[in-house]
Amino acid sequence: MVRRQSATHRRVEAAEIYEYPEHLRPWLEALPSLPGVYVFHSDSETLPLYIGKSVNLRSRVLSHLRTQDEAAMLRQSRRITWIRTAGEVGALLLEAKMIKEQQPLFNKRLRRNRQLCSLLLTGSQPQIVYAKEIDFSCQPGLYGLFANRRAALQALQSIADEHQLCYGLLGLESLTHGRGCFRSALKRCAGACCGRESIEAHQQRLMDALAQLQLVCWPWQGAIALQEQSGDLTQYHIIRNWLWLGTVESLEETETLCRLPAGFDHDGYKILCKPLLTGDVEVIEL
Numbered sequence: 001m002v003r004r005q006s007a008t009h010r011r012v013e014a015a016e017i018y019e020y021p022e023h024l025r026p027w028l029e030a031l032p033s034l035p036g037v038y039v040f041h042s043d044s045e046t047l048p049l050y051i052g053k054s055v056n057l058r059s060r061v062l063s064h065l066r067t068q069d070e071a072a073m074l075r076q077s078r079r080i081t082w083i084r085t086a087g088e089v090g091a092l093l094l095e096a097k098m099i100k101e102q103q104p105l106f107n108k109r110l111r112r113n114r115q116l117c118s119l120l121l122t123g124s125q126p127q128i129v130y131a132k133e134i135d136f137s138c139q140p141g142l143y144g145l146f147a148n149r150r151a152a153l154q155a156l157q158s159i160a161d162e163h164q165l166c167y168g169l170l171g172l173e174s175l176t177h178g179r180g181c182f183r184s185a186l187k188r189c190a191g192a193c194c195g196r197e198s199i200e201a202h203q204q205r206l207m208d209a210l211a212q213l214q215l216v217c218w219p220w221q222g223a224i225a226l227q228e229q230s231g232d233l234t235q236y237h238i239i240r241n242w243l244w245l246g247t248v249e250s251l252e253e254t255e256t257l258c259r260l261p262a263g264f265d266h267d268g269y270k271i272l273c274k275p276l277l278t279g280d281v282e283v284i285e286l
C-alpha cells in the first residue's frame with residue numbers, strides 16, 4: 001500500500017511511477033530545433049494539458065519527456081503539436097495569449113486582471129489608480145503594476161518601512177494635526193511629520209525609492225513592428241501602447257492591425273518592455 005504522508009513521499013511516488021513516455025515518440029519526429037510554442041494534448045480536443053514556449057522546440061519538449069515530476073501530465077498526453085515563431089518574443093507573446101485563452105490543466109492559472117492598478121505620484125501622496133480608468137501606456141508618474149488595491153498598499157507600506165518614510169504623509173494612516181506619527185516615536189519614520197526631516201527631503205526619498213518601479217510610457221507615436229527572423233521565417237509583431245495587435249509575415253499586411261484600438265496591456269508590457277527598450281530587437285515605426 002502506498003502511504004501519502006508528505007510532499008517528499010509524493011515526489012518519491014511520482015518518480016516511482018514515471019516511465020519514459022514511449023507513446024509520445026511518434027510526435028517527436030518532425031519537431032524542429034527552432035523557436036515556437038508547443039502543446040501537450042490529452043484525448044480532449046478543446047482542453048490542452050500544457051502549453052509552453054522555447055527558442056528550441058525540440059530540446060525543450062525532449063526535456064519534458066525526461067522530467068519525472070511531470071509523470072502525471074506525460075501519462076495523460078496523447079499528442080504534441082507546435083506552432084513555429086520567428087523568435088523568442090513571438091513565442092512569449094503567443095504562449096501568454098494561448099495560456100490565457102485555453103487555461104491548460106497543468107499551467108499556472110492566468111486570469112484577466114480587471115483590478116490592475118498602479119501608484120500615481122503627482123503631489124506628495126501616491127494615489128492608487130486603475131488601468132480600466134486611465135491609460136497606463138501614456139500616463140507619466142506611474143509606479144509599479146499591482147494585481148489589486150491591497151497589493152499596491154502593501155508595496156507602498158514596505159517601501160515606507162524600508163526607507164523610514166512617514167505613513168501619515170503617504171496617506172497610509174491619518175495624522176493628528178501638530179503631532180508626529182506613531183512610527184516617528186519608534187524611529188521607524190524619519191520624522192517628516194514632526195519636523196525632524198523636511199517635507200522636500202521626504203518627497204525626494206520617496207521618489208528615489210519608487211524610481212525603479214516607474215512605468216515606461218509608450219515611446220512611439222503610433223504602432224511599431226518588431227521584426228524577428230529564424231531560418232526561412234520572418235515575422236513582424238505589430239504593437240501599440242504595449243499591446244500586441246497581431247503578427248504578420250509581410251509589412252504590407254499591417255494596415256488593418258494598426259487601426260485596431262489599443263489600450264495598455266500588462267502581459268505585453270512585461271514581455272516587450274525589456275527587448276524594446278534595450279534595443280536588442282529590430283523595430284520599424286509604422
Ligand SMILES: [Zn+2]
Nearest residue numbers: 166181189193
Ligand atoms: Zn511620520
